Amino acid sequence: MIEHGPLLERLLAGEFICAVSDESAFRKLQDEEVREQIDIYLRPLNRRLATNEDRSVHFLAWRQLNEDAREQLSRQLGETVNSLLPLLEWLQLVQEALGQDSLAAPGDVLKPAEFSAKCEDNQSLRERLERLATDPFFGSQSEQLDAQMKQVFKRLKEHGYLLQPHADRQVFLVTAKIDYLVELVRFIRDEENLPVDDEAPARQETLL
Amino acid sequence: MSEEHSLESRLVATGTERLSLLGRYADVLMQGYTRDEVPLETLTEGALRKLLAARIVWRPDEHGAVKLTPKVRELIAEMLADETRRHVNADVGETLEQIRNLVQSYREAVSLGEHWQQGPLMLRLRQEVDDLNGRFADAIDSLWQRLNSDFGFVSRLNDKIRENDRAQKQIVRLLDGMALIDFDELIDLVGSDGALRKLLISQLQQQLSQHYTNLREVQGRLIELMARFRQQQKQSRLVAGMAAFLREHPGFVPGNYTRRSEVPELFNHASPLHAAAAPALDHHRDAEVLTGLLHQLPVAVHRPEQAEVAGPAMVEAQSMVEARQQALKQDVERFYLDVVDQQAPAAGASSGTSALAYLSESELEWDPEIWLFQVIAEYQGLPREEQRAFRLIPDESPAGPFNDVQLIHDVSLALVV
Numbered sequence: 081m082i083e084h085g086p087l088l089e090r091l092l093a094g095e096f097i098c099a100v101s102d103e104s105a106f107r108k109l110q111d112e113e114v115r116e117q118i119d120i121y122l123r124p125l126n127r128r129l130a131t132n133e134d135r136s137v138h139f140l141a142w143r144q145l146n147e148d149a150r151e152q153l154s155r156q157l158g159e160t161v162n163s164l165l166p167l168l169e170w171l172q173l174v175q176e177a178l179g180q181d182s183l184a185a186p187g188d189v190l191k192p193a194e195f196s197a198k199c200e201d202n203q204s205l206r207e208r209l210e211r212l213a214t215d216p217f218f219g220s221q222s223e224q225l226d227a228q229m230k231q232v233f234k235r236l237k238e239h240g241y242l243l244q245p246h247a248d249r250q251v252f253l254v255t256a257k258i259d260y261l262v263e264l265v266r267f268i269r270d271e272e273n274l275p276v277d278d279e280a281p282a283r284q285e286t287l288l
Numbered sequence: 289m290s291e292e293h294s295l296e297s298r299l300v301a302t303g304t305e306r307l308s309l310l311g312r313y314a315d316v317l318m319q320g321y322t323r324d325e326v327p328l329e330t331l332t333e334g335a336l337r338k339l340l341a342a343r344i345v346w347r348p349d350e351h352g353a354v355k356l357t358p359k360v361r362e363l364i365a366e367m368l369a370d371e372t373r374r375h376v377n378a379d380v381g382e383t384l385e386q387i388r389n390l391v392q393s394y395r396e397a398v399s400l401g402e403h404w405q406q407g408p409l410m411l412r413l414r415q416e417v418d419d420l421n422g423r424f425a426d427a428i429d430s431l432w433q434r435l436n437s438d439f440g441f442v443s444r445l446n447d448k449i450r451e452n453d454r455a456q457k458q459i460v461r462l463l464d465g466m467a468l469i470d471f472d473e474l475i476d477l478v479g480s481d482g483a484l485r486k487l488l489i490s491q492l493q494q495q496l497s498q499h500y501t502n503l504r505e506v507q508g509r510l511i512e513l514m515a516r517f518r519q520q521q522k523q524s525r526l527v528a529g530m531a532a533f534l535r536e537h538p539g540f541v542p543g544n545y546t547r548r549s550e551v552p553e554l555f556n557h558a559s560p561l562h563a564a565a566a567p568a569l570d571h572h573r574d575a576e577v578l579t580g581l582l583h584q585l586p587v588a589v590h591r592p593e594q595a596e597v598a599g600p601a602m603v604e605a606q607s608m609v610e611a612r613q614q615a616l617k618q619d620v621e622r623f624y625l626d627v628v629d630q631q632a633p634a635a636g637a638s639s640g641t642s643a644l645a646y647l648s649e650s651e652l653e654w655d656p657e658i659w660l661f662q663v664i665a666e667y668q669g670l671p672r673e674e675q676r677a678f679r680l681i682p683d684e685s686p687a688g689p690f691n692d693v694q695l696i697h698d699v700s701l702a703l704v705v
Contacts (some may be wrong), residue, residue, distance in 0.1 A: 094560030127558050141556035152559045153546035161542060162676075168531040175524065180404040181445040182520035183527060216676065221668070262523050264554055265483075265530045268542045276529035 084108070084118060091140050092125070096240050098256030100186050109138045132263050136186065136256040137223075160264065166217040167241070167261060170232065173212065178204055188258040190242065192229045193250060199225060236271045306342035310360075313339065317356065320345065321364050325353035366426065371441045374430045380465030383420050390416060391484060400480070410483065417487055424499040427462055431455055435513065444520055452514045459507045466500060508569050559580045619652055620662045624678075624701065631703040640681050640700030663699055679704050 087105045088099065108114050109129070119128050123143065130141035142149040144200045172183045177198040184190065199205045206225065213220035213228035220231035233252060236242040241261070242252040269276045310317065313335065320326030325501060326345050328336065336354070339345045345354050356364075365373040377429040390413045397405035405513045434441075434455055439448040471493060478484035545555050627641050643663045644656055652659070667680045681700040 089563055092561045094557070094564060125561065127561075130553050130556060132554060140558045141553065144560045145551055145556075149558070150546050150551075152546055153551065153555060153557070156557060156559075157542075157544065157546055157555055164536040165531060168527050168534070170525050172531055179443075181524060183524050185520075207493065216672070219672070264527065266526060267552060267554055269526070269530060271545070272529070272542050274533055276526065276533050278526040278529065 096137045096257045098140045100253050100255045101243055132260045134259050136259045163217045166212055166215045169212055173208055184254045186254055188254040191251045192233050196226055196229050309338055309342055309344060320356045325355050369433055371434050380468050384468060388418050417492060421495050428502045435509055444519060449517050452510055456510050459503055462503055616662050620666045627701045640702030642698050642700050644698045660699060677704055
């Protein structure tokens with residue numbers, strides 16, 4: 081168990097472990113035997129290993145859901161729902177600023193400076209960033225573009241969606257927690273029967 | 289014999305001459321490749337005639353522009369591995385027909401004892417087989433190139449999906465072509481001739497089985513990649529759709545999944561637990577280590593303080609300011625509490641309590657501007673959780689028709705229900 085010490089500590093601290101955030105730990109967690117060992121260790125702490133549908137992120141879940149645990153989860157759900165729109169808008173903003181037609185994916189490299197430059201050139205992007213940065217989730221108090229961008233990246237890093245490999249360099253990596261977020265959105269869509277379509281329109285399919 | 293020899297040398301001479309045309313006019317030809325037509329300004333009448341005769345360029349219609357012939361275009365695409373224009377030639381039937389004919393001619397030449405015919409026929413047969421082999425190898429190379437670059441030569445996801453689809457169809461055609469090669473038939477055809485057997489059976493079979501494995505591998509990877517493209521497409525649609533929905537329905541609240549008997553895995557994220565530790569002295573060996581660490585601590589440097597730096601009068605003034613600051617803060621806190629008390633029972637939407645109105649009502653003596661500053665500062669100083677419970681509504685207007693600086697006249701505080 082000793083060799084899993086640092087990994088356990090990160091998991092217990094509430095971190096999401098993925099191939100981007102910690103490749104060797106992630107590989108360990110794909111081993112059923114290791115998972116079992118860790119689960120046994122976590123039992124007295126009322127926690128167990130959990131993973132998303134894609135198995136691209138691992139985190140700790142409550143083993144027994146007592147009243148306190150439910151209370152905490154319910155609060156967390158509320159926070160997640162509140163942060164959903166700003167996070168989705170950020171994803172869209174990244175996609176548009178980079179001129180891509182797919183979302184930022186785990187392992188993608190993002191540079192705040194590059195975004196600032198794109199937003200400076202484009203009034204509509206600039207306004208959307210402004211709105212996003214001052215959203216309570218990102219909570220920027222500044223009117224400066226660079227400071228707003230910095231705050232947005234900082235908050236995303238705090239929430240585990242981005243990773244900054246070198247503290248003194250403004251270069252970020254997208255983590256697989258993005259997958260988790262997208263799965264969350266899909267779950268809510270399905271549960272609540274929301275009129276949100278993700279299939280290609282039929283017209284386009286026939287063209288292929 | 290000599291007639292044949294002279295024919296060959298003529299072929300070689302003309303071929304060399306025409307091939308060198310490619311090099312001599314490379315510039316113009318490449319312009320013809322990248323554009324729609326070959327620019328004629330730099331070409332002399334004679335040069336154009338030579339290029340037309342060598343079928344390097346052609347005129348689709350009498351007075352129209354001069355263009356590269358399809359074969360030359362293909363040759364260039366092949367040399368550049370230009371995946372947008374590279375073609376896959378899966379027509380195996382024609383080549384097989386050619387091979388059958390050559391084998392028969394060769395066997396006839398052998399049975400008639402015409403040795404001088406055998407050599408050239410064998411050479412052509414070898415070339416046909418190489419051609420067939422090379423065609424598969426080229427196609428596979430082109431497929432791998434496209435796969436490994438994630439179809440990077442087109443930028444939009446829809447184009448990538450279309451290109452992937454096209455590549456998959458090419459593979460199907462190649463596999464169909466491969467299925468036309470019937471080794472039982474070839475075995476019958478070559479009979480007992482050792483050289484033919486080696487070329488058409490053992491060598492070709494080995495090459496083809498390698499191509500087959502390769503094609504299957506590429507096919508599998510293409511299908512995987514296609515699934516990924518579609519997944520990406522779905523994801524970005526989902527995110528765009530959900531964001532639009534949430535913008536339209538700002539008050540949307542999903543069900544509380546955490547109250548279900550089975551909490552969905554995604555929503556069961558346990559609260560963080562920090563493994564804290566403190567120095568302990570109950571192990572003798574640890575105590576030694578700790579002593580060592582203690583000695584290594586940098587010695588704090590205390591500079592003698594100079595008495596005249598901080599005079600007593602300033603301390604007094606300082607504490608006066610602090611006291612007033614504290615009083616202001618307490619009054620503002622009372623304002624917040626008042627808002628909570630007043631607005632809590634009325635569950636409906638509230639427009640909030642004006643900070644300035646409160647100031648005058650409670651007959652406080654603060655300067656209105658200072659008061660507003662502190663109300664705003666208090667809000668910003670609240671922990672995020674508590675901040676969400678309040679809404680701060682500024683009453684502001686631009687400083688002038690041409691000045692977009694917003695002047696705050698008042699702020700209202702409302703409780704978010």
